[in-house]
Amino acid sequence: MASAGHQNEGDNVHSDIWTLEHTEPTIFREPSGPACRAYELWETDLDIVRDLGLNAYRFSVEWARIEPARGTVDAAALDHYEQVVDGALERGITPLITFCHFAAPHWFAASGSWLGPDAPQLFGDHCDRVMARVGDRIGAGITLNEPNLEQLLQALGHLPPEAEEAKRAMLAAAARNAGTERYYAANVIPADDQFALRDGFLRAHRAGKAAIKARRSDLPVGVSVAIGDDVAVAGGEARRDARREQVYDFWLHEARNDDFIGVQNYERVWHGPDGEVFPDGPRNGMGTVISYASVAGAARYAYEVSGVPVLVSEHGIQTDDDAVRADFIPASLAELAIEVERGTPILGYCHWTLMDNFEWIFGYGAKLGLVEVDRETFRRTPKPSAGVYADTVRRYREPV
Template sequence: MTLPAFPADFLWGVATAGHQNEGDNVDSDTWFLENVTPTVFQDRSGRATNGWELWESDLDLVAGMGLNAYRFSVEWARIEPVEGEFSEEALSHYEALVDGCRARGLAPIVTFNHFTSPHWFARRGAWLDPEAPALFARYCGVVMDRLGDRIELAVTFNEPDLPEMLTWAHLPEFVVELERATLAAASHAAGVERYRAGNVMLREDFAGMRVGMTAAHREAKAAIKARRADLPVGLSLAMVDDVAGPGGEATRDRKRAEVYDHWLELARDDDFVGVQNYEQIVYGPDGQLPPEPGATINGMGTPVEPDSLRGAVEYAYSVAGVPILVSEHGVGTEDDTVRAGFIEPSLVGLKAAMDAGVPVLGYCHWTLMDNFEWIFGYGPKLGLHSVDRETFERTPKPSAGVYAGLVRGARGL
């Protein structure tokens, strides 16, 4: 397997997230929501993949694959577990993580908010709180003061468009009702009128949350740039490759307008925009079309379509007009042969988009290892490595070798 020639400075990486990997994120909103009754979360995160302790050997896995970039998130709840009090232990940990990346030839791509926030912030109403943007910018400034001189790219928010996207995902109504019940239970348990979070959101809050996160992105970017003007800053968006079949143009365009376009237009003032793509959906005059007979289906119930990455990247660039970082891309499946066969044609399609004029900074596969997938718990499998839930031993899947081989060939290693 070989790839067409990519630029010499192209970033080849994997992506992970703090709460999904580190474990024991006890001061976070998500931890609190996992542990109320009722809860929409199928599992509690617990020790996750024990990444807080195993970070050095995890970096060795990344470097051992021949990659040159690693995307991870810093956890606001660890860094500021109590409002206005910043943890020296957490800051030292993330500083060591950044230095560990650099020592292994990995460019650190740092996400400042990957869905989770501190418990105290959720008690204030999260992004509905008028002070939220300033509080987020203060935290970003503290992180930058400690390690910002050594990171490669800064991602303020991970998938702020996901709540709107999920309204198109045909989730059962009981899930929506359980989300409401979870937040009601959390509000009661926390002794506040409205406990709110970034990854369990009520529809009536969408507009206010979007306003808050938009302002927070701008203020955070200003805080980051004030400390390092040359550091590229952007945000990452969940993006399906939405395709119009015969008569489906109006539905496709309505989805794009509802889900992506606000954020893509905001990104016009940024240095890049992250694209996170997992599927292609085809629309007809009456909505989403079913898979073709015999199609290979992913964990979302849609066909596995490697060309979806090209389509999502091209649309993002057509609106935002700034360079693209593929900040996540993968496939949810128990069958790793599907994943192993999915990577090369996806990257060929990405290169075709680049050859057609789309500037792409790099590609990060989601994810390094099977982990905690939010409300779905430990069921979905998207990792290049499996993880023993008792010992936390990481075992490479064939797809890890496939990706490593493709990257080594592309990098001439």
């Protein structure tokens, strides 16, 4: 199971994303506000994970909570995440930590963000203090979440020119408000700056990994990338290969130096000789044709290029129809099981996501969770797909 702090915890007031949500103009549909109140209700959420029979839970430690002002460490925030780690272990769940799931401190964004000369050291310090507290009890570490997201969105054409203009206006306003020359967040990057930020993410990833390994050399560490399953119809091989090189290969090559590569897959894209091909069939909430085999194809390609084991750190489907999700999960896991039989080393699978939450610029409109959350009472109600997921996982664990 996978989740992220800013999307679930609520009131992450010292973060760059919170700042952008409240900037005028903003591209965020609505502010995150209390989110799912997971910072308070974490025990309830871990109980749900346990009751589903799952043995691993990926979550993020929010840097902005731990270091709300530069050089000021909030010991209570570290205490909180230690409680979550220990609470997971008490329930038989292995904690998998993401050290930065997009959101970073506001002060970090205002002082150069990931392009700042001291950004790698600052991120390394964050990783070190988290490891000092809980590093001996976690199962794996993911430094950064989807540092290639901007390249993928651009390649898929999900960002029309007017969206790019709105993004730039928001970031310019945030910079003015902060009294700084520029302002970035990890998932809000102008198209012209994406490769400079990519290099910044690379330096941060390496510094973070070094800090993590310095505390615990045996801990598996990697980075998670957004990766579609790109397939070619007759004559589309060159376009498919160009997409892969543009969006994925930089990080897959870097992963050769890591312990695993995190794969985050939500769609399959078909390439023809003249561009993308759009087959008929049911579509998800992102507008792409539903493909059960997409996660297996993405994992296969990631392993072929990186040569390291794959952790499916996110996979799911955006839909308001839970019956579609209930059908999607077992069919996708069956395809992934076939891929394992073919020889692709899959370390584990983390469904995105536990509960309907704050989906960044789309606010609370996008539904990807196994659990419904009442926006007023924050009561958690498992959907039928949660039971399907639990039953599917149980079947794969039963001895043959």
